[in-house]
Amino acid sequence: MKIHPAARLQGSLQIPGDKSISHRSVMFGAIAQGTTEVTHFLQGADCLSTISCFRKLGIEIENTSDRVLVHGKGLRGLTAPSEILDCGNSGTTTRLISGILAGQPFDTVLTGDESIRRRPMKRIMEPLSAMGAKILSQRDNGCAPLLIRGSSLRGIHYHSKVASAQVKSAILLAGLYADSPTAVTEPSLSRNHTELMLKGFGAQAASCGSTAFIAPAKELHACKIEVPGDISSAAYFIAAGLLAQGSGILIRNVGINPTRDGLIRACQAMGGKIRLENLRETGGEPAADLFVEQSALHGITLEGDIIPAMIDELPVAALLACFAEGETVIRDAAELKVKESNRIAIMTENLRAMGADVTETEDGMIIRGGRPLHDAEIDSQMDHRIAMTFAVAGLFAEGGVEIRGAECVGISYPGFFEDLEGLRR
Numbered sequence: 001m002k003i004h005p006a007a008r009l010q011g012s013l014q015i016p017g018d019k020s021i022s023h024r025s026v027m028f029g030a031i032a033q034g035t036t037e038v039t040h041f042l043q044g045a046d047c048l049s050t051i052s053c054f055r056k057l058g059i060e061i062e063n064t065s066d067r068v069l070v071h072g073k074g075l076r077g078l079t080a081p082s083e084i085l086d087c088g089n090s091g092t093t094t095r096l097i098s099g100i101l102a103g104q105p106f107d108t109v110l111t112g113d114e115s116i117r118r119r120p121m122k123r124i125m126e127p128l129s130a131m132g133a134k135i136l137s138q139r140d141n142g143c144a145p146l147l148i149r150g151s152s153l154r155g156i157h158y159h160s161k162v163a164s165a166q167v168k169s170a171i172l173l174a175g176l177y178a179d180s181p182t183a184v185t186e187p188s189l190s191r192n193h194t195e196l197m198l199k200g201f202g203a204q205a206a207s208c209g210s211t212a213f214i215a216p217a218k219e220l221h222a223c224k225i226e227v228p229g230d231i232s233s234a235a236y237f238i239a240a241g242l243l244a245q246g247s248g249i250l251i252r253n254v255g256i257n258p259t260r261d262g263l264i265r266a267c268q269a270m271g272g273k274i275r276l277e278n279l280r281e282t283g284g285e286p287a288a289d290l291f292v293e294q295s296a297l298h299g300i301t302l303e304g305d306i307i308p309a310m311i312d313e314l315p316v317a318a319l320l321a322c323f324a325e326g327e328t329v330i331r332d333a334a335e336l337k338v339k340e341s342n343r344i345a346i347m348t349e350n351l352r353a354m355g356a357d358v359t360e361t362e363d364g365m366i367i368r369g370g371r372p373l374h375d376a377e378i379d380s381q382m383d384h385r386i387a388m389t390f391a392v393a394g395l396f397a398e399g400g401v402e403i404r405g406a407e408c409v410g411i412s413y414p415g416f417f418e419d420l421e422g423l424r425r
């Protein structure tokens with residue numbers, strides 16, 4: 001896929017539904033009593049993997065263009081699958097479903113694509129085992145395929161070494177099936193969609209700082225969920241809007257949950273002009289329209305608590321740093337190495353190939369902005385966030401960019417290239 005430089009970008013767009021919230025709407029709907037109706041569901045490959053897994057667990061799910069209906073069977077209504085569950089490329093599917101399967105009276109085998117089979121699963125195996133489940137990594141390497149032998153569970157208070165909503169959510173979901181309350185404390189607060197949405201489904205969930213609690217549940221009840229636009233998808237248009245000439249880009253209906261809005265805060269701290277308009281609530285989550293204008297950016301340090309709030313947006317933040325005056329330091333972001341690809345290594349290699357001044361560090365990158373980017377051929381390594389980041393890079397690089405494996409954007413944003421092209425003026 002060739003991306004040509006853009007003289008001007010302007011206009012407005014509607015971002016597809018949030019991936020994290022879409023996954024959870026299907027999962028929680030499946031284990032609730034009654035029919036959960038989901039609108040603005042993300043029809044990306046990852047969320048379709050979640051639907052496919054729950055269908056194999058006996059749940060009827062109607063997926064039409066305007067809504068998804070999940071005919072939940074209650075907390076104890078899932079049935080043993082007759083085949084292996086394929087989580088595709090989705091870490092969220094793999095880890096969250098493991099929490100639910102830990103409490104089932106049957107065995108399940110979970111696997112996924114090549115990338116999923118490399119990602120660390122010990123982080124959920126340990127706490128779920130401490131709760132009483134038996135989880136076996138079939139190659140004994142701490143990765144999928146996983147055999148999950150569900151059982152009756154006990155509540156725990158788990159102190160996680162990583163700030164990870166997937167780890168936290170797996171434990172909280174298992175906690176629904178436990179004999180006593182469960183708590184998870186993480187080093188920094190990660191996205192809290194599970195806590196918010198489980199409450200909407202009638203669970204007793206609470207949080208205090210970076211500790212989340214859940215009480216064992218008798219039943220959950222079905223909900224109506226309108227999924228807000230995904231800030232992680234909006235991120236590419238925020239970046240494009242900050243860099244492009246034109247009269248601005250309006251990104252409508254973006255989820256701005258404070259555990260997800262780190263990119264907006266980081267860009268504003270770099271001098272980016274992003275105006276939040278029409279603030280409202282969508283599906284129990286704060287949402288707004290974002291108006292983004294071309295801005296003169298300067299480098300900053302990104303570290304600590306803001307990192308989990310923009311973890312998937314760090315690649316595009318690194319790109320922005322190439323256009324900022326001075327140095328940007330990203331640290332405390334070692335988690336980037338265990339995403340769909342090693343995002344620290346790939347960003348460093350590819351930004352350098354385009355002429356940027358970037359140094360890879362143990363837990364982040366140092367980027368010295370101001371060098372113009374030039375054309376290069378970039379391999380996405382089938383990581384959707386890398387493909388979308390370099391599509392934006394191509395708009396502002398002399399000669400554009402050629403992206404190999406660009407089709408992987410379908411994991412989280414099937415219409416990405418059409419939406420990007422639609423802003424050219």
Ligand SMILES: O=C(O)C1=C[C@@H](OP(=O)(O)O)[C@@H](O)[C@H](O)C1
Nearest residue numbers: 020092163164165166167311312
């Ligand atoms: O819970 C979720 O929906 C997600 C949590 C994050 O992963 P970690 O929990 O591994 O940080 C994020 O990177 C991923 O895209 C989605």
Ligand SMILES: C=C(OP(=O)(O)O)C(=O)O
Nearest residue numbers: 089090091092312339385
């Ligand atoms: C890391 C991501 O997703 P997951 O962990 O669900 O594969 C992502 O979407 O950037």
